[in-house]
Amino acid sequence: MSIEIKVPQLGESISTATVARWLKKPGEVVNMDEAIVELETDKVSVEVPSPKTGVMGAQLVQEGQEVSVGTLLTVLEDGASVIESAQSKSVSVQDAKQAEPSVSVAADNKPVSMPAARKMMEEKNITVDQVAGTGRGGRITRDDVVQFLDQKENPVKASGPVVPRQDDPREERVKMTRLRRTVARRLKEAQETAAMLTTFNEVDMSAVINMRTLYKEAFNKKHEGSRLGFMSFFVKATVSALQEYPAINAQIDGEDIIYRHFVNMGIAVGGPNGLVVPVLKDADQMSFAQIEGQIIDFAKRARSNTLKLADLSGGTFSITNGGIYGSLMSTPILNMPQSGILGMHAIKERPVAVNGQVVIRPMMYLALSYDHRIVDGKEAVSFLVHIKERIENPERLLLDV
Template sequence: MTIEIKAPTFPESVQDGSIATWHKQPGEAVTRDELIVDIETDKVVLEVVAPADGALTEIIKGEGDVILSNEVIAHFEAGAGAAAPVADAANAASGNNSSADSSNTESLVNPAAKKIAAEKGVDLAGVKGTGKDGRITKEDVLNAPVATPSAPAAPTTSNTNISVNVSDNGRVEKRVPMTRLRARIAERLLDASQNSAMLTTFNEVNMKPVMDLRKKYKDHFEKVHNGSRLGFMGFFVKAAVEALRRIPAVNASMDGSDIVYHGYQDIGVAVSTPKGLVVPVLRNAENMGIADVENTIRDFGMRAKDGKLSIEEMTGGTFTITNGGVFGSLMSTPILNPPQAAILGMHKIQERPMAVDGKVEILPMMYLALSYDHRLIDGKEAVQFLVAIKDMLEDPARMLLEV
C-alpha cells in the first residue's frame, strides 16, 4: 500500500519550512515510527517518522527545498518486503547489479554523510560503506581519516549548498547557508534594535546570601524534591515574578498603538543550542515553586539541544531572562525579545573587593542588566525593577514574605 508522506501541520505563526536531512533513502527498509526526515522551520526542527514498516519509494522534496504545511514530500510503501523490489529495480536500471553500484559512489552516499564529508574534507571514494547495500553512512564518514590537501582543490558543493574552498597556500574556507532558525533569530534581533527605543540600565547584586542559602539546603532540597537540583535560576525567576508584580509596565507589551498589561507572568528563558538561541517559556511562573522552575528549565535545556522543543513551548512570553554568565560574560546589553518590553541579563559571579560598613570585604558579585523599551517603560520604573531584584536576592526572605 502506497502512503503519502506529508509535512506536519504548521502553526499559524510558521509560514513554511524546509527539508533539513533525509535519514532514509528510497529502497531502505524502515520500521514503524523510525525517523525518516527532519524539517526545519524558523523556530524548531520537526521530525517525521515512518507511518508503518516498509520503505520509501520516492522522495519528492530534496534537502533544502521549501515546503508548505501538509505538503506531500515523499511516497512510502507499507509492508515488510517493500524495500526489496525498489532495490532490485535500481540494480536492473544500473545494468550491472552490484558491480555497477560499487563504481557509482555518489549514488551510495547518504545525504547526511555527503554533508559531513564536505565539511570535513573527506574523500568519499576511499570510504567503505557499512550501510545497506554498501551505502556510506554518516558514521562511516565520521570514522574516516581526513585527507590533507596537497594541491589546490576546486570548490566542492553538496546538495545543501555547502562549499569548501582551499586556496593556493592551503588556507581553507567553508561557506554554509544560514539555517532558517538562525535567519529568523537575526531578523528578530534586527527588528528589535531598529523598531524600539531600547535602553539598558545596570546594577550589581551580592550573591553571597543566595549562595549561602543554596549551600545550606542544597542536599536536603535534592532529597525532598526527588533529585531536583537547587540552582540560581530558580531564585532569579521567583525574584523576577515578584518584581514584575510591583512594576507592571516591565511585564507589558506593545500592540500597535496600545499597551497590553499582562495579569500573569510567562517567563521566557534563553537557551543556547548548536543551531541558535531559543526561548522556551515558563507558563504562569507566578504559580511555580523553585523546584518546578529548576526542573522545567533543565528539561528545556536538554530537549532544546536535541531539537525536541515544540513551537507552542516557544510562543508567547511576557518577560525574558538570559544568562550569559554560564559562558563567562561579565557584562552585556541583552537585546529585547519582541513584543516584550524588557529582558533581564544575568552575568558571571565574580569575587570583588566591596565596601561594607566602612570595611573592605571580598564578595561574590554579579552585574545585572535590564534592557527595556523606553516607549513603554520610564527610567524610574526600570531602575526600581532592578533594585527590587537586587533587594530580594540579597535578602531571600523578602521573596517568601513578598516585601
Template sequence: MAHKIKAPTFPESVADGEIAVWHKQEGEAVARDELLVEIETDKVVMEVVAPEDGVLTKIYASEGDTIESDQLLADLEIGASADAGSAPAAKEAAPAPAASTAGDSAAEPLLGPAARQMVEEHKLDASQISGTGKGGRVTKEDVLNHLKDAPKAAKTAAPAPAAAPAASTPTGERVEKRVPMTRMRARIAQRLLQASQETAMLTTFNEVNMAPVMELRSKYKDQFEKTHNGTRLGFMGFFVKACCEALKRFPEVNASIDGNDVVYHGYQDIGVAVSTEGGLVVPVLRDADFMSLADVEAAIRDLGLKARDNKLSIDDMTGGTFTVTNGGVFGSLMSTPILNPPQTGILGMHKIQERPMAVNGKVEILPMMYLALSYDHRLIDGKTAVQFLVAVKDLIEDPARILLQL
C-alpha cells in the same frame, strides 16, 4: 497499502519550512516511529517519523526544498518490509541513488544539521568520520572527536622537515567560503535587527551580592535534590521567582506595545534564553508566578534538554511577557542583552565574581554579579527600570522575601 507521508501542520506563526535532512532514501525499509526526515522552520526543527513498518517508495521533496504545511513528502508502502520478496527489492533499489552520488561524500545523507555545518566550516571529508548515531548517522560529537584526533594524526604523518624551506616563502593563499544561513539563524538575525531598529532600547545596570543565595543553596541543595526527585537547586530559579514578584510591582515591564496600544499582561510567562547548536532560543515558563522554586528548576532543566535534542515545539517557544538570559554560564562579566519583541524588558545575569566591597566601613570579599536590564524606553521610564532592577536585587540579597512576597 500505500500511505502518504505529509509535512506537519505548521502553526500560524510559521509560514513554511525547509527539508534539512532525509534519514531514509527511496527503496529503504523503515520501522514504525523511525525518523524519516527533519524539517527546519524559523523556530524549531520538526521531525517526521514513520507511522508503520514499510518501504519508502517515493520521495517528493529533496533536501533544501522549501515546503508548506501538510505538503506531501513521500509515499510509504505499509507492510512491504514484512514480505520476504520485498526485502531484496528494497536492497536493490537503494544503490540507485547512491550510485549517482558516488563522486560525492557517501556519508553526506547521514549528517545531522549541526554536524553538516561543522563539516562545511572545517572543510572535512564526511566519509572519513565514523558515525555513532542511529543508523550510522554522524553527530556533532562525532565531528568534534574527529577534530580532536586530527592533530594527532597530523603529528604521526608529518616526518617532513623538507617542507621547512617552502614555509619561508608565503603562498599567499587566503581561503574564503560562503555558506547559506540556516532558517533559524536567519530568523534570529531578523528579530535582533528588528529589536534594534524598532525599539528605543536602553540598558541599566546594578550589582547583587550572591552570598545569601549561595549560602542557602549550599545548605539545602542535597536535601532539595532528594525531596524533589533529582531536581537540582540552581540560581536561575531564584531569579525567575524574583522577576515574577518584581513584575507584579511594575506592570509596565511586563507589558507589550501593539500599535498605539499598550497591552498589560495579568500573568508572568517568563522566557529563559537557551543556547543550542542552531542558535539562541527562548522557551517559555508559563504562569511562572504560580510555580514553586522546584517547579521552575525542573521546567528549566526539561526545556534545556529538549532544546539540546531539538525537541522543542512551537508551543514551547510561543508567547512570553519577560525574558531572563544568563551569559554568566559562558564567563560573561557584563553585557547588554537585546530585547525579545514584543516584550519590553529582558534581564541579563552574568558571572559571579569575587570582588572587594565596602560593608559597614570595612572591606570584605563578596561574590558579586552584575545585572543588566534592557528595556523599551517608549513604554518604560528610566525610573521604573531602575526601581525594577533594585527590586530584583533586594529579593536576591534577601531570598526569604521571595517566599514572603515582601
C-alpha cells in the same frame, strides 16, 4: 494502500519550513513512528515520523527546499506484500531520482516561487522577475523576498559595479542555517523596531549563596530531578518585579498595549544550533523545585535538539545568563515582541563598602534591556532594584513582601 506524508502544523505563527535532510531513502522500509525527514523552522528542528510501517516512495521535495504546511513530502506504501518485496530488493537510486519532480522552472520559463514567497510577493506587488532565487534550482524562497524588500527600503549606494568577493583558499564558506538566519533577522528587527535601552545594577549574592549551601543537599534529595541553583531565585524575584511593574511584562500591538496577568518566562539556553529560548509557562505559579526541574529538562532537550515548538512559544519576558560563559557585563537584545529581558552575569568577588567597612563580597552585575516606547526609565530602574532587594534578602521571596 498509499499514505501521504505531508508537512505537519508547525506551531504558532509558523507557516513554512526548510527540508533540512532526508533520513530515509526511496524504497526503504520505514517503521511506525520512525523519523522520515527533518524540517528546520524559524525556531527549531522538527522530525516528521511515519504513521505506519511501510515502504517509502519518492522524495517529492529536495533538501534545502522551502515548504509550507500541507506540502506533500512523500508517499508511504502500506501492506505486507509491498514491505516483503522491498526487504528483498532495493530500489535503484536512478529510478528514485527520475520519480522526483523537477520544479525549478514554471511552464512559462519563469523562476518558480515557493508558496510563502508567492504569497508575500502578491501582497507587496512584486513580480518573480524582480527577485533573485537562491533556493535549489533557482527557486525563490521567502527569505529571498525579505532580502529584496530590505534592499529596496535601504538601498546601498555604490561608487562602481559590485565585484563578487573572491574566497581565500584558507577560508571555508558555509551556508547559514534557517535558524541562524532567523535569529539574525529577529535581532536586527529588535534594534530597528524598539526604542531599546539598557540599565544596570549590581547585586550581592552572599545571602543566596549561603542559603543554597545550607539547603542544597536536602533540596536535591527531596526533589529528585532538580538541583538547587541560582536561576530559580532570579525567576522568583523577576516574577515578583513583573507583578509590581506590569508594563515590562506587556507588549505593544499596533496602537494598543496588551497587559498580561500571567508570566511566561523565557530562559535562554545554548544548543548545538545556537541559542534557543524555551518558556516556563505560568512561571508565577511554579515552585523553586518546578522551576529548577523544568530548566534542567530544557537544557537536556536543547543539547539533544528535541525541543518542541510549543516549548519555544508564548514567552512574555526573558532571562539570559551570560555568566555561565564568563561574561562580566553585557547589553542583552530584546526577544521581540517582548518589552524586557534580564541579563545575569558572572559572580566575582570584589571589594565593596558595607556599613562603612570595605569587605569582599560575591557580586553580580544585572542588566535590564527594555523598550522605552512602553517602559519608562523610572520603572526600569525600580524593576532592577526590586530584583536586587529580593536576591539580597531571599526570605522576602518566601514571605512575598
